[in-house]
Amino acid sequence: MHRELVALLCAATLAAGSVLPALGYERKLLLDALGKRQTGGSSCYSGDAPVVEAPKTNVWAGISAKDNYDVWTLLHDPATGLNLTLPENATVTDNYVFWIDTLHTNKTDVLPYLDGDGPAPSKYARVIIFEGGKEEPDSQEYYVGPLPVSNETSVEKLDYIYNGGRGGSVPFNSRYADGIKAAPINPLIASAMGNISDITAALFNGSVFYGASDNRTTLSTTAGTPLSFDGSQGFRNIMFRIPGRGTYLTPIDFFLLVDCPGTDPTHYSIKGYVTNEKFFPDEPSLRAAFEAGELAQEYVQTKDQSWTDVDYKPELGVRDLEDRFAPSNIELGGKRYKVDSEAQYIEYMGFSFYVAFSRTLGIMFYDIKFKGDRIIYELSLQEALAQYAGNQPKAANTVYHDTYYSLGTDLATLVEGYDCPFGSTFWNVTYHEEDHTVTNQDAICIFEQDSGFPLSRHRYGSGAGDYPFTQLGVVKGAALAVRTIATVGNYDYMFSYLFHQDGSIEVEVRASGFLQSSFYYPDQARYGPRIAPATQGSLHDHILTYKADFDVLGTANSFQISDLVVVNQTQAWFPELGEFEQMEMNISYLEKEAAFNWAANNQAMFCVVNQNETNAWGEQRGYRIVPGRSNIHLSVQNSPFSLKNSEMAKTHLAVTRQHDNEPYANSVQNINLPLAPQQDFSKFFDDESVEQEDLVVWFNLGMHHFVRAEDIPVTLYTEAASSIVFAPQNFNDRAQDGDLLNRRWIKYNATSDAITFDAYGVELPNCPIDISEPVDGISPTVELFQEG
Template identity: 65%
Template sequence: MSLKRILVALAAMAATQVVAAPANGFDPLEDFTTIHKRGPPGKSNPSKGNPGKGHGKGHGHGHDGDYETCDTYGAAPATKAPKANVWGPITPADNAAVWDLLHADASLNLTDPSKAVLTDNYVFWIDTLHTNKTDVLPYLEGTGEAPPKYARAIIFRGGIAEPDSMEFMVGPLPVGPETKISPLDYIYNGGRGGSVPFNGRYFDSVRSAATEPLLVSVMSDVADITEQLIGGVFYGGSDKRTTLTSTTGTPMSYNGTTTYRTVMFRNPGPATYLTPLDLFVLLDCPGTDPSHFKLKGLVTNQRFFPTVAEFRAAYEKGELKREFVQEREPEWALVKNTPEMGTRALEERFAPQTLEIGGKRYKFDEAEKYVEYMGWSFYLSFTRTLGVMLYDIKFKGESVIYELSLQEAAAQYAGHSPKSAATVYHDTYYSLGTDVATLVEGFDCPYGSTFLPITYYSGNKQVTHPNAICIFEADIGIPISRHRTGGNNDYGFQNIGTVKGTALTVRSIATIGNYDYMFDYQFHLEGSMEVHVRASGYLQSSYYYPAEGGKFGPRVQVATEGSLHDHILTYKADFDVVGTKNSLEVSEIVLVNQTQEWYPELGSFEQMQLNISTMQTEQQFNWAPNGGKMFCVVNENEKNRWGEKRGYRIVPGKSNIHLSPMNSPFSKHQSPFAKSHLAVTVQHDNEPYANSVQNVNLPSAPQQDFLKFFDDESIVNEDIVMWFNLGMHHFTRAEDIPVTLYTDAHSSIMFAPQNFFDRAQDGDLQNRRWVVPDAETGELEYETHGIEMPTCAVELTEPVLSIEKFTSV
């Protein structure tokens, strides 16, 4: 049965409102008319109240029936998208048809993935192929037809003469006589097209199963030692005697000529990421013949042993010690209430909530995934590899951004162990979008948000995660503009103007292994937009070695060290500021020594001035120290009323960083997109992604080399793309236990109008107050512009959560 709470709400001037139960002795309901009067500051003039409408009993846990229920759960008003969503994912029917077409092609010689071994050919996954921009623009402009859809499919080919992983494009869709299966080569620049060497391909369950016998053999030989040394044994994942769990990171190759697997052991359970153990098994496992797999060595006590015999000899000599006993019970690491920490005063009260009282102020076309909000409009899309993507973003009917999308979520670790020193993650390798899952209403997103499912395909089955994306408007906690003018009267001011601040947010959370990344796209009323990313979840931790002295992170539990690492989130922003012909203007603050004849007593003095230039060619670059440069995407052919080039500036927010290591062998050439704050390139259909989903295992010979995007092309009056990085240097701490906190692990960036208009875009907003003191009495007159405070009861319902659903198609 669902739990219901009734709150008596006093809605504020906008439809979005933070609501809390009223305090004793205070009736928040007032008769608010178009001109509402209160006494001047410092004078007593109690509000008139409304005795006919008392607030609900119990301060929010019931009501007396006098109020109508606020429309907080109503659907967004419908709208009709001007065009079909040509960026949307392929349909379940298309996926099934592509699956059947691939398996019907005798030349591919495909095996059912559930029955495959290393020497088989089988489909890894099917996804939506990026639609070429040059095909889309004529359709948007009304001069061409909607471009056809294509699927992309990765096939692991262990059964060909030179085994590899090959990516294909399948289309046009729906499948028909004209549909073809072709190698997907044109979007990759590494020299092999869609092909990845077998040893550099994704290390899936088939490859893990092939290496398991060697791992079991090694661990069985030393089971008596591991029982004493790390408190557990490993006889294989399915063996009931096993008391440890194993894990392997990436990369697993340097250039695809060989494969290595570094196996780390941890205590099993829901908090396994926080219970690392001091044992690593290093395996060489190249190719498709397991008879060639061999042990590279074992590591414990920060010592390397090439053979089991040398490992045993050291143990028998008493050289290997178990300095700390790792926790096995997970309760300390779960995101649950911890009674032993005590309680906080008034924490028993229901926390303030953001509610869309009075009905939603954005419109939604569910079929086309198209949104309109206060002058903004955009389309949503989704892929299994990248997650949520936004297209054709316009403000007041004018184009701002063609595509805004996450490109990669990378992380690189540090430490003195085989796992921490060598770990680089690219989360698209794990199909980032498939980890976008259910959001908890009222906590992950406000009550009454619009929730959308996401769908992807596992083999020929459709997988649906309900409530995986939410859309909501919320009070941003500040007015977007406000001023109190000086007065020439007895009351200290002439007027106060203040404009309600709200924003629309599109949010998803992807739980990728140990981390919960929160991705927000936020649209503000005055024409700016923000991108936010936050990280919560478990640390990937290391075993604690006191001798390191905190060089790689602090001790956070009995035997656990918080591993130092970087999170780098790479995004693509394909700007089309009032058209596709844009440039990147740089305004730099410089200090100059000048003389001005009206200050003869100063002689030469220092002051600031702007040096304005236009960036000429494609390049990677960084934010200037002290924020001394402004980067602005401008349309040199479009001017505002004052003759200024219309543009959008790129404003750094919180924690705009890039990857720290520049020359690490584990991230040398497959992660260059993460190694600068910003980059600018010319838009090309064959450069849709900054990275390849299989690049992480190829740090020396990448399938996609982002550096090859920069070939000195002019970016003046061109269709340019900005690439930017958000992220955090994760200086781990005890407060990362049990999980990292969203409040601290937060990064953002803003795109704001820069002379895009003739004035600030707040004058047409009615949710505002104009306050003027009466010249004679001093009473304050409030002009509400017809936007009144609704009084109503708010009913909040605890949601019934659904889990992912698998559907045959």
């Protein structure tokens, strides 16, 4: 990198760090300075990405703010007949709108438009309404359309995408636990805990709970999911914690178990109390143990939570040269990708694709093509699951499905230079809350990055003997990255999608953020280590399910399996060896829909191929599915908390036929139905043929989180990572690197000691800079530009 650019970055960072909040100010300072350079001639920074016009409308884009408002108005029109109450006035016995999003567009409606002159498919809203006012209260999904709202718009039950037997209906006890549903339960919790405040104060350093809004309260609560098994029961297993920024890391040894079925609070009751690894079915038994001195606490939870902050900790020591700004990825030659920001469309090095967004899934990719050929119709996250382990109510009970919490709404502003490189392209995301629309600024970043390794390289000859020449060819490696980060409660999931110049596509997820921890129990090391004075890490799995709807050169694809098998054989030219082991490929095709795991020792190659399309050498064209880092599935298969509602997470891979009525692997309210799911992924496998059919590959990424002291204060992205690659497999006639100009062909003549090289017209960037004018009142010092 050129010295001037490094100096500019350092000056911007150092100046901003001592004056104003870094996020907005650093970015403004840097971009203002880079903008000044643009007016002075050639520059390494070329401003915004070049603009391209998307060839088609983004038919997967979310409904507009106006459409949302009009749908809201239509739903609340008495003539519609839904008898809705505004959420701010609603109780659990009312009907009210939970959320409005965009309905998944049917693929069979899209393809005639994408690939021909068919009309653009109509757009529909997707709505969840909590119907507590019905004789049998429930949650019901609807679809509303076509949009924009007109006389032709109708409101219909959204049943066709679910296979659990109730369509879009979810029993009341299994519906999302919003504040309105929690309201009638809270007085019971406050009363039960208030009655034993003397016990909790004595055991937990003065900590008491009288209700979240009571000024005397010095504890916070958390209750995991599921909250029901099949909808016929409702319960909360509540853990108490010391409140504060790091409350996830400061649990106390106390749990309250509540039965709370239905809408009538008179049916709610306290099931029991848990502390000291003992269960007490009622207050008298708990009080008797307390008075007998049987509940004394050996470990005291800290109230000071400064140790949980992700800030500078000088007590860890000083690292030499750490006061210098760290290396940064800069697009020195200018941006090499084009965007249509309105259509959310991107082109890069032969790739083209659309980006869409939903409140539950985050970003999704559609119509991914390489050099004009479609590879993938849809690539999207389907679920982010976490299942915990432990010998106490919260950890043992907890399974999270993060779509339940509307994962997409948690895509927040990315920090330029840290979450994403300086100069990245940033896009906003928007979603709808009631009758208005929310915008999360700079929640998606797009940038080209140096791969950190060459795409290809070889040195020919040694320069010795009769051939005095040494030649070396090397191609620069780069990829386009599209990234978001969702902070869902305690975890910050980083989702990165990388498009490599050879036509490969990589999906990567990393996890940082707070552990959901447990109180420290010395005899429970099998569930995790001690990570703080009174805190134990909780062993858990992260499983993230994705959907890849492959369309390799059309919708007729097959799933090819190339098994590496070891055989005993003889070869006539090795008579002295007799029989010896040799490996060979046994090539077959998956015949029926199936869920399965990676082969042992990875001794199988899985490809999606089009048997009707061959390359120049007669080989079937396809894309290989390459396992990357930490490709795992859910460890437990028969837990009552994830028995049938988490089927999508229980194998590495699955292959099904594409159907418009199977757009999602999971339901957003499935978490509270482990025994009777609204969406049962295992029912996707109904013995259909998958040979030369429209295939969907469902795959799981994730990590078995063996918690450690180094997860304090937060888990590190370096270790908590998982990835997969889709790579061309005979899709082309040769490697897709020969048409890249960013390369060097170097020739050395040992006889004449001469070196020549061809740069193919791509020279190192020259970055003149003129910041003689102060930038926001800050003048660069001469020392920044001196040699040495």
